Amino acid sequence: MPAPILAPSLLAGDHANLAASAAQVARLGLSWLHLDIMDGHFVPNLTFGPETLAALRRAGSTLFFDTHLMLAEPQRYIEPFAKAGANLISIHIEPDYDHADTLARIRQLGCQAGIVLNPDTPADAVAQLLDRVDLVLVMTVQPGFGGQAFRPAMLPKLRQLAAWRREHGYAWRLEVDGGIDLHNLPDCHQAGADTFVAGTSFFRAPDQAAYAATVKALG
Ligand code: DX5
Ligand code: ZN
Numbered sequence: 001m002p003a004p005i006l007a008p009s010l011l012a013g014d015h016a017n018l019a020a021s022a023a024q025v026a027r028l029g030l031s032w033l034h035l036d037i038m039d040g041h042f043v044p045n046l047t048f049g050p051e052t053l054a055a056l057r058r059a060g061s062t063l064f065f066d067t068h069l070m071l072a073e074p075q076r077y078i079e080p081f082a083k084a085g086a087n088l089i090s091i092h093i094e095p096d097y098d099h100a101d102t103l104a105r106i107r108q109l110g111c112q113a114g115i116v117l118n119p120d121t122p123a124d125a126v127a128q129l130l131d132r133v134d135l136v137l138v139m140t141v142q143p144g145f146g147g148q149a150f151r152p153a154m155l156p157k158l159r160q161l162a163a164w165r166r167e168h169g170y171a172w173r174l175e176v177d178g179g180i181d182l183h184n185l186p187d188c189h190q191a192g193a194d195t196f197v198a199g200t201s202f203f204r205a206p207d208q209a210a211y212a213a214t215v216k217a218l219g
Contacts, residue, residue, distance in 0.1 A: 001162075002173055002194045006215040007032035007066050009177070011047060011146045012199035018052065019059035021203070026063055028212045033063040034177070034197045036146075037081070041072040042095060043144035050077070050084035057085040064088070066197075068116065068177065070143050071095075075102045082109035090114030090137050093125050103132050114175070118143065119151055123160045133172050135195065136161055140188070141178030146199040150179030155191045162192025182214055189218050 010033055013021025025033055038047045053065055067086040071077060074091040075098065081089055089106045093099060093115055106113040114135035115126050119142055126136065138157055141148040154176070161174055175195035176188045185196055196215060205211045 001192065002171075004189065004215050004218045005032050005173070005195045006030055006202070006212055007034040007175070007195060007197045008202045009034040009036060009146065009197050009199035011036045012203040018048075019056055019061065022056055022059075022061045022063060024208075026061065028209055030212055031064050032066050032195075033061070034066045034068060034199075035086075036143075037067060037069045037071065037077075038144065039071045042092065043070045045144045050080040053081065053084040053086060066090070066114075066175075066195075068114075068137065068197075073097065075105075078102060078105055079109060082106070082111050086111055088112040088114055088135060090116050090135060092116045092118065092143075093121060093129075094118055099129060100132065103129065114172075117157070119154060123157050123164075127164070130164060130168070130170055130172070135173045135175055137175040137177055138193070139178050140176050140180065140184075143178070148179050150181070150184045152184070152187070155187060158188060158191035158193050165192070182211065185215065186218070 008025045038045045040046045064087045067089045072095050089111050103113040112134035115133050116137040118139050140150050140154045173195045174193045176193045177197035180196050180198045181201035
């Protein structure tokens with residue numbers, strides 16, 4: 001299993017000063033930043049677009065931009081996000097578009113490619129794509145909003161994906177996103193996850209350095 005990574009979600013950062021929230025993550029020695037992109041169609045909320053990533057780069061952020069597209073038509077926005085500084089672009093399996101082609105285009109643009117499953121989507125739905133991704137993201141809440149409760153019913157899905165990864169020797173990361181905190185994070189790790197998105201629990205943590213150290217120690 002790859003070494004554990006904590007990816008704080010900027011959605012729970014300070015939207016009046018996102019660069020400061022990103023800098024706060026970097027100061028702790030963390031390398032990943034999770035960026036939630038919502039379009040008001042695939043999910044009932046709006047966040048920010050490629051210009052925000054570009055602005056974070058201009059403000060000096062060298063963090064690994066883990067970009068989670070919650071879009072009805074993600075295939076239309078791959079290039080602007082790649083150009084704006086995304087390092088990894090994850091797309092959902094649920095909308096109807098050419099997933100394989102979009103994943104290939106993400107890689108052609110020099111980014112890593114991820115596939116995402118909503119809570120109601122079974123692992124089987126992504127089985128055909130597992131040899132062409134760098135990350136599989138299992139949503140542990142219904143996407144759209146931060147601060148929701150973690151769904152323990154997603155643990156068997158993680159175990160299933162981790163078993164396939166072992167059996168086939170896949171090298172992708174297995175990421176969880178939604179309601180992650182220091183209580184359920186070890187359960188997700190046990191089930192096979194190695195990459196942990198944390199919004200609310202991280203930005204509200206009284207001791208973020210201790211939070212980061214706990215995740216690092218899982219390795
Ligand atoms: C939810 C987003 C998450 C969100 C997680 O739709 O995909 O990345 O920021 O926030 P918490 O950790 O507060 O559930
Ligand atoms: Zn997310």
